[in-house]
Amino acid sequence: MWLRGQRAGLGPYRGDLVADYWRWEQDPGVIVGYGRQTPESLEARTEGYQHQARGTDDQLRFTVYDVTSTPVPVGTSSILIDHHVRTGEFFIMLGDPARRGNGIGTEAIRLTLDYAFHVTNLACVYLSVLAPNTTAIKAYERAGFRRIGERRNSGYWLGQRVNEVLMDAVPDDFPGPSAVKDLLRPAL
Secondary structure, eight states, rough: OEEESSSSEEEOOOOGGGGHHHHTTSSSHHHHHHTTSSSSHHHHHHHHHHHHOOGGGEEEEEEEEOOSSOOOOEEEEEHHHHHHTEEEEEEEEEEOGGGSSSSHHHHHHHHHHHHHHTTOOOOOEEEEEEEOOHHHHHHHHHHTTTTEEEEEEEEEEEEEEEEEEEEEEEEEGGGOOOHHHHHHHGGG
Protein backbone atom coordinates (compact mmCIF):
# COMPACT_ATOMS: atom_id res chain seq x y z
CA MET A 1 0.00 0.00 0.00
CA TRP A 2 1.44 3.37 -1.03
CA LEU A 3 -0.71 5.82 0.92
CA ARG A 4 -2.78 5.14 4.01
CA GLY A 5 -5.35 7.15 5.91
CA GLN A 6 -7.63 6.26 8.84
CA ARG A 7 -10.24 4.45 6.70
CA ALA A 8 -8.79 4.09 3.20
CA GLY A 9 -5.50 3.28 1.57
CA LEU A 10 -4.20 3.38 -1.99
CA GLY A 11 -2.07 0.69 -3.55
CA PRO A 12 -1.09 -0.48 -7.02
CA TYR A 13 -3.58 -1.34 -9.73
CA ARG A 14 -3.12 -5.12 -9.85
CA GLY A 15 -3.58 -7.79 -12.48
CA ASP A 16 -4.53 -10.40 -9.88
CA LEU A 17 -7.56 -8.24 -8.95
CA VAL A 18 -9.04 -7.91 -12.47
CA ALA A 19 -11.87 -10.36 -11.67
CA ASP A 20 -12.68 -8.28 -8.55
CA TYR A 21 -12.57 -5.02 -10.52
CA TRP A 22 -14.92 -6.59 -13.09
CA ARG A 23 -17.31 -7.92 -10.41
CA TRP A 24 -17.48 -4.50 -8.70
CA GLU A 25 -18.11 -2.75 -12.02
CA GLN A 26 -21.13 -5.02 -12.68
CA ASP A 27 -22.91 -3.87 -9.51
CA PRO A 28 -26.12 -2.11 -10.61
CA GLY A 29 -25.32 0.88 -8.38
CA VAL A 30 -21.94 1.31 -10.10
CA ILE A 31 -23.45 0.90 -13.57
CA VAL A 32 -26.12 3.54 -12.84
CA GLY A 33 -23.61 5.83 -11.09
CA TYR A 34 -21.28 5.77 -14.08
CA GLY A 35 -24.18 6.35 -16.46
CA ARG A 36 -23.51 3.10 -18.32
CA GLN A 37 -26.37 1.05 -19.71
CA THR A 38 -24.76 -2.34 -20.27
CA PRO A 39 -22.61 -4.79 -18.32
CA GLU A 40 -19.20 -5.86 -19.61
CA SER A 41 -17.79 -9.37 -20.03
CA LEU A 42 -14.87 -10.52 -17.92
CA GLU A 43 -12.93 -11.10 -21.15
CA ALA A 44 -13.46 -7.50 -22.25
CA ARG A 45 -12.48 -6.24 -18.79
CA THR A 46 -9.31 -8.36 -18.80
CA GLU A 47 -8.38 -6.93 -22.20
CA GLY A 48 -9.14 -3.43 -20.88
CA TYR A 49 -6.86 -4.03 -17.89
CA GLN A 50 -4.02 -5.06 -20.22
CA HIS A 51 -4.41 -1.79 -22.14
CA GLN A 52 -4.58 0.23 -18.90
CA ALA A 53 -1.50 -1.50 -17.48
CA ARG A 54 0.54 -0.56 -20.57
CA GLY A 55 -0.52 3.12 -20.62
CA THR A 56 0.74 4.29 -17.25
CA ASP A 57 2.36 7.57 -18.40
CA ASP A 58 -0.99 9.30 -18.89
CA GLN A 59 -2.89 7.88 -15.93
CA LEU A 60 -2.85 7.32 -12.21
CA ARG A 61 -4.62 4.11 -11.26
CA PHE A 62 -4.96 2.84 -7.72
CA THR A 63 -6.64 0.01 -5.89
CA VAL A 64 -8.63 1.42 -2.96
CA TYR A 65 -8.38 -0.50 0.32
CA ASP A 66 -10.57 -0.47 3.41
CA VAL A 67 -7.99 -0.21 6.20
CA THR A 68 -10.39 -0.05 9.16
CA SER A 69 -9.24 -3.59 10.08
CA THR A 70 -7.15 -5.98 7.98
CA PRO A 71 -6.68 -4.13 4.66
CA VAL A 72 -8.99 -5.44 1.95
CA PRO A 73 -9.37 -4.17 -1.64
CA VAL A 74 -12.78 -2.51 -2.15
CA GLY A 75 -12.52 -0.39 -5.30
CA THR A 76 -10.43 1.74 -7.63
CA SER A 77 -9.60 5.38 -8.18
CA SER A 78 -7.96 6.87 -11.24
CA ILE A 79 -7.00 10.09 -12.95
CA LEU A 80 -6.54 10.33 -16.71
CA ILE A 81 -3.80 12.92 -17.20
CA ASP A 82 -3.36 15.58 -19.88
CA HIS A 83 0.35 16.35 -19.45
CA HIS A 84 0.26 19.35 -21.81
CA VAL A 85 -1.88 21.38 -19.42
CA ARG A 86 -1.17 19.43 -16.17
CA THR A 87 -4.82 18.49 -15.56
CA GLY A 88 -6.61 15.20 -15.10
CA GLU A 89 -10.08 13.66 -15.07
CA PHE A 90 -10.97 11.80 -11.86
CA PHE A 91 -12.91 8.53 -11.45
CA ILE A 92 -13.65 6.38 -8.41
CA MET A 93 -15.56 3.17 -7.86
CA LEU A 94 -16.31 1.38 -4.60
CA GLY A 95 -17.66 -1.99 -5.62
CA ASP A 96 -19.08 -3.39 -2.40
CA PRO A 97 -22.30 -1.55 -1.44
CA ALA A 98 -21.56 -2.32 2.23
CA ARG A 99 -18.34 -0.27 1.99
CA ARG A 100 -20.14 2.86 0.76
CA GLY A 101 -21.34 5.63 3.07
CA ASN A 102 -18.75 5.16 5.79
CA GLY A 103 -16.04 7.62 4.73
CA ILE A 104 -13.81 5.21 2.80
CA GLY A 105 -14.68 6.84 -0.54
CA THR A 106 -14.13 10.39 0.73
CA GLU A 107 -10.75 9.48 2.15
CA ALA A 108 -9.76 7.58 -1.02
CA ILE A 109 -10.67 10.68 -3.07
CA ARG A 110 -8.58 12.88 -0.76
CA LEU A 111 -5.60 10.49 -0.95
CA THR A 112 -5.83 10.39 -4.75
CA LEU A 113 -5.90 14.20 -4.91
CA ASP A 114 -2.97 14.33 -2.49
CA TYR A 115 -0.93 12.11 -4.83
CA ALA A 116 -2.07 14.05 -7.92
CA PHE A 117 -1.07 17.42 -6.44
CA HIS A 118 2.08 16.48 -4.51
CA VAL A 119 3.64 13.73 -6.65
CA THR A 120 2.22 14.11 -10.16
CA ASN A 121 2.09 17.92 -9.77
CA LEU A 122 -1.26 18.43 -11.48
CA ALA A 123 -2.69 21.96 -11.54
CA CYS A 124 -6.35 20.86 -11.65
CA VAL A 125 -8.31 17.63 -11.29
CA TYR A 126 -11.87 17.59 -12.61
CA LEU A 127 -14.84 15.25 -12.85
CA SER A 128 -18.45 14.99 -13.91
CA VAL A 129 -21.11 13.21 -11.87
CA LEU A 130 -24.78 12.59 -12.60
CA ALA A 131 -26.84 15.16 -10.69
CA PRO A 132 -29.06 12.62 -8.84
CA ASN A 133 -25.94 10.96 -7.37
CA THR A 134 -26.05 13.28 -4.35
CA THR A 135 -24.12 10.90 -2.10
CA ALA A 136 -21.14 10.99 -4.47
CA ILE A 137 -21.39 14.77 -4.86
CA LYS A 138 -21.22 15.21 -1.07
CA ALA A 139 -18.19 12.90 -0.85
CA TYR A 140 -16.42 14.85 -3.63
CA GLU A 141 -17.14 18.13 -1.85
CA ARG A 142 -15.87 16.81 1.51
CA ALA A 143 -12.66 15.68 -0.22
CA GLY A 144 -11.99 19.10 -1.79
CA PHE A 145 -13.85 19.27 -5.11
CA ARG A 146 -15.95 22.35 -5.92
CA ARG A 147 -18.98 22.64 -8.21
CA ILE A 148 -18.15 24.63 -11.35
CA GLY A 149 -21.30 24.12 -13.43
CA GLU A 150 -23.68 21.65 -15.05
CA ARG A 151 -23.96 19.99 -18.42
CA ARG A 152 -27.67 19.76 -19.22
CA ASN A 153 -29.45 16.56 -20.26
CA SER A 154 -26.15 14.76 -20.74
CA GLY A 155 -26.76 11.52 -18.87
CA TYR A 156 -29.30 8.95 -17.75
CA TRP A 157 -30.27 7.94 -14.21
CA LEU A 158 -32.74 5.07 -13.84
CA GLY A 159 -34.15 5.64 -17.33
CA GLN A 160 -34.53 9.41 -17.00
CA ARG A 161 -32.50 12.10 -18.76
CA VAL A 162 -30.48 14.07 -16.16
CA ASN A 163 -27.80 16.75 -15.91
CA GLU A 164 -24.17 16.19 -15.03
CA VAL A 165 -22.59 18.24 -12.27
CA LEU A 166 -19.10 19.48 -13.21
CA MET A 167 -16.56 19.76 -10.39
CA ASP A 168 -12.87 20.51 -10.00
CA ALA A 169 -10.14 20.63 -7.37
CA VAL A 170 -6.93 22.65 -7.36
CA PRO A 171 -3.91 22.46 -5.04
CA ASP A 172 -4.75 25.76 -3.34
CA ASP A 173 -8.08 24.30 -2.18
CA PHE A 174 -6.66 20.91 -1.11
CA PRO A 175 -8.05 20.29 2.38
CA GLY A 176 -5.11 18.18 3.60
CA PRO A 177 -3.51 16.94 5.72
CA SER A 178 -1.10 15.52 3.16
CA ALA A 179 -0.30 11.82 3.54
CA VAL A 180 2.35 12.27 0.83
CA LYS A 181 4.13 15.04 2.75
CA ASP A 182 3.85 13.06 6.00
CA LEU A 183 5.35 10.02 4.27
CA LEU A 184 8.26 11.99 2.81
CA ARG A 185 8.90 14.44 5.65
CA PRO A 186 11.45 12.18 7.46
CA ALA A 187 13.45 11.88 4.21
CA LEU A 188 13.59 15.63 3.63
